[in-house]
Amino acid sequence: MKSSVPLLDKITHYIVKRKGKQIRPMFVFLSASMIDSVTESTHRGAALIELLHTATLVHDDVVDDAFERRGFFSINALWKNKIAVLVGDYLLSRGLLLAISNKEFEQLSIVSKAVEQMSEGELLQIEKSRGVNLDEKIYFDIIRQKTATLIASCCACGAASAGANEEIVEKMRHIGEQIGIAFQIKDDLFDYGLGGKIGKPTGIDIKEKKSTLPLIYALNNASNGDKKKMLRLVKRDKKSKADIDTVIQFVLKSGGIEYADQKMRSIADEALTGLKTFPESSARESLIELVRYTIEREK
Numbered sequence: 373m374k375s376s377v378p379l380l381d382k383i384t385h386y387i388v389k390r391k392g393k394q395i396r397p398m399f400v401f402l403s404a405s406m407i408d409s410v411t412e413s414t415h416r417g418a419a420l421i422e423l424l425h426t427a428t429l430v431h432d433d434v435v436d437d438a439f440e441r442r443g444f445f446s447i448n449a450l451w452k453n454k455i456a457v458l459v460g461d462y463l464l465s466r467g468l469l470l471a472i473s474n475k476e477f478e479q480l481s482i483v484s485k486a487v488e489q490m491s492e493g494e495l496l497q498i499e500k501s502r503g504v505n506l507d508e509k510i511y512f513d514i515i516r517q518k519t520a521t522l523i524a525s526c527c528a529c530g531a532a533s534a535g536a537n538e539e540i541v542e543k544m545r546h547i548g549e550q551i552g553i554a555f556q557i558k559d560d561l562f563d564y565g566l567g568g569k570i571g572k573p574t575g576i577d578i579k580e581k582k583s584t585l586p587l588i589y590a591l592n593n594a595s596n597g598d599k600k601k602m603l604r605l606v607k608r609d610k611k612s613k614a615d616i617d618t619v620i621q622f623v624l625k626s627g628g629i630e631y632a633d634q635k636m637r638s639i640a641d642e643a644l645t646g647l648k649t650f651p652e653s654s655a656r657e658s659l660i661e662l663v664r665y666t667i668e669r670e671k
Contacts, residue, residue: 373423373466383447383459387426390444396421396526398662399551403530403544405655406647410534416470417479417529423467424483425522428490430460435494478532482545486525493517497582504606505583506591512553519559520552527551543646550643555666557636560584564620564629575616581606585635586628587619593626640667 373384397418404414430447432438434456439449448456464487471480497514505511527548531541563577564586577584587606591599602622605615623629643663650656 373463375462379455380459380462383451383455384463386450387430387447387459387463390441391426394422395662395666396425396522399523399526399548399659400530400533402655402659402662403527403548404534405530406650406653406659407531407536407540407544408534413474413476413479413533414530416474416476417533420467420471420476420479420483421522421526421529423463423470424487427460427463427467428487428522430456430463432494434460478541479529482525482528482532482541486521489517489521493519493521500583501581504581504591504603506588508585508588508592511583511585511588515553515556516549519556520549523552523555524548547643547646550639550646551663551666554636554640554643554663557585557632557639558667558669560586561629561632561636564623575620578606578616578619579611585632586623588628589631590623590626590628594622598622636667640664 373388375381375384400418400421401410401414404410404417429441433441433446434448434453437448439446441447446456447459451459467483468480471477471483493514493516496510497518500510500514505514524545525548528541528545531544536544560577563575563584578587591602594602602619605611605619608615640663644660647656647659647663
């Protein structure tokens with residue numbers, strides 16, 4: 373990430389100091405280790421994924437006009453949008469150059485497809501947010517592209533770096549996609565304080581008119597009167613705290629939390645079943661634990 377531009381070095385240093393849990397590189401390393409062993413190619417794949425992921429976060433904060441990331445100021449909050457966009461571009465290009473200069477063409481193909489799908493998923497969500505999406509299939513299409521595709525590419529890159537054949541790479545990609553979908557549903561549940569069990573509801577998704585699985589289920593299973601009333605509240609551009617609390621209580625009483633939780637666990641179980649078809653190893657057990665962590669985590 374080193375550059376000849378001091379400003380860029382200052383910003384990338386700020387990013388590296390505030391890195392997150394780095395779950396995505398873990399999926400790359402553990403997938404490679406489960407298939408065979410971690411190689412130099414695996415390290416490059418993990419770096420490529422993390423550079424891409426960080427670039428998308430920097431760009432997302434610009435798109436969402438967000439001034440905080442992981443409890444710290446976002447890049448656009450400190451250095452404004454123009455610089456944030458350029459830094460995101462720089463991170464993305466560093467990842468691509470890392471792959472090209474080391475002839476990692478299979479990994480480059482996997483990750484480029486992920487970038488394409490993530491962009492499409494984000495645009496599909498923006499298009500659908502003009503109304504309120506009540507179609508569960510569209511919801512799953514959005515999260516598959518926006519969130520799951522990156523975790524899918526982690527597992528695929530890990531397998532490819534360990535010399536797996538095309539069939540195994542695709543199998544790992546599919547397992548990663550299921551994990552990513554379960555991961556996003558878990559994020560949806562945080563908006564409701566996990567049904568009141570842990571923490572306080574945030575209501576951020578409701579405020580931003582995002583159609584999440586608990587809300588879609590609640591609206592599709594409500595009486596016509598309740599549905600119309602809730603849709604009016606959800607569609608409001610400026611919602612009061614009382615509006616958001618009303619929608620949260622409506623979802624909690626509708627069984628939407630239980631439905632989303634059951635869906636998440638069912639999809640995660642499919643991923644676990646896929647992992648258990650591989651020979652027993654410490655890497656396989658760690659991947660299984662990582663899947664469990666994604667659905668049991670508290671933040």
